[in-house]
Amino acid sequence: MDLIVQGVWKAVVLLVTFDPETWSITLLSLQVSGVATLASLFIGMGAGISLALADFRGKKLLVSIINTGMGLPPVVVGLFVTIMLWRNGPMGFLKLLYTPGAIILAQAVIATPIVAGITIAAIQNLPRNLRLQILALGATRLQMIWLLMREARLPLLAAVMAGFGGVISEVGASIMVGGNIKGYTRVLTTATVMETGRGNFDIAIALGIILLLLTFAVNYILTLVQQHDRPR
């Protein structure tokens, strides 16, 4: 019992004193996962919308593959990205392994199918004739896509949340491709794993609380955006 009380106490102290190391870890987590989510939005939403609007043979197969990708185990992605970035691997020349860039890459690989999968479902869930109705109103193709996205804004923001939630809480890939280097690639999840392993439960609890608060804050903001301007 003492362990928990002490842990929470230490956590509060770390939080309210703005401990520089904790602070830098938090910031890096936010940056890395934020950039990775952003990248996955561009690729995942772009691909998802094109796929949802396109009609071709093998579409169902491709959508199934993407949906399977939504449950991609981070350690498998970590392994794959490590091999790709390994010194004599296909992308070794980038010298990205054990840098924040590597974590961003791995997290983007994890988040993209999540965003794409939800985007496809969101766009396909709109009424079939809505696309025709928008074109009939005199929309260009870009205007049509914009209006479809606006109509699907609730599930599309859910895609953002799911993507961000997936990568900020992920540890396997980050530790494999980032290496948990102090002050360089140490993020909230990898630090928590390490501190727990060392028996420093107080710091681990503090990091855990920060992670939870961070995820909550980001999702709260997105929810506000999502529910904004809904007429009553």
Next chain:
Amino acid sequence: MNAHPLILEIKNIDVRRGGARVLDVPQLSLRQGHILCLVGPNGSGKSTLLLTMCGLLDRTQGELLFKGLPVDGRPSMLAYRRSTATVFQEPLLFDTTVYDNVASGLKLRGLPRQEIRCRVEHNLERFRISHLARRAARKLSGGEAQRAALARAFATEPEILFLDEPFSGLDPPTREALIDDLERIFRDTGISVVMSSHDQTEALRLADVMVVMRQGSVVQTGSPEEIINFPIDEFVASFVGMGTVLKGKVVEALQDTVMIGVGDQRIECVGEAATGRQVILCIRPEHVTLALPGGKDSDSARNNFTGTITRIISMGHFLKVQLDCGFFLSTHITHQSREVLGLAVGGAVLVSFKATAVHMIAHA
């Protein structure tokens, strides 16, 4: 110069889906200010034809001419879509306010705010939904939503309006009120309209030109009067509500009229046909009169028969009476006439109709 020049013309339209031909229309045109109504049973291709005409269907072969100029390629297609508007069976409103919905087509065109406001308010008023302007579109009733969709279409001031089964999802009173308003608005604006409907009464009421479709082809084109009174074949006759459609054979050609043998009976009708020719006779229910046996035969009617009532079906405001006169005959009567005449199934009645009331179609 014609008071109603051609505004839209399609040529050699051929639409295939999965190798099967779903639409084959060699030519169809719409005149300025006319209301053209595509009618036919479900699956006859009327919606496909309508979508083709408004340029929303891909994989289409054929030509689309707007005011004599071909519509092809992206820029001219966009310009064409911006000169027209389409309203579907479902209102397909955006998840925002009614006002923003009606403004949406204008925003896409990048019109100035003041102009948008002016046009939106005018069209909200026109469709009697000004009081709903700030309401969420998703919370409207079916009739209100369809009015908002129509206001959205009219706000863009289209030269041609396309309506795909616009009243199908509405209950009868709502539908009636909306058709009343639309009729007035069509008249006031003089807009050219193409609408599809599986309900011939809507078409009869609104259309200048009716196009009857079956299995992806146009069966007959003409004014509603032409189509109702002179259906080209059995299919059109039964679709536009000809109560009775009979098969017969010309037994005698008289002056101006012919005698047609139907079963053991003979029906006289106006027209010309060679003796021995197979024909189809159509008799509209409202042209058949009933009287009690023993009463006086109608003086002017050339066709008088004694019949037995086989069935009386309530159609709501009126009754449909089916008779056996040696051939099958159907007519409509009011509830009041039924009581006055004391009609019941199995009862005998005198049936009469004029020779001019029979529309004869010579079998091909």
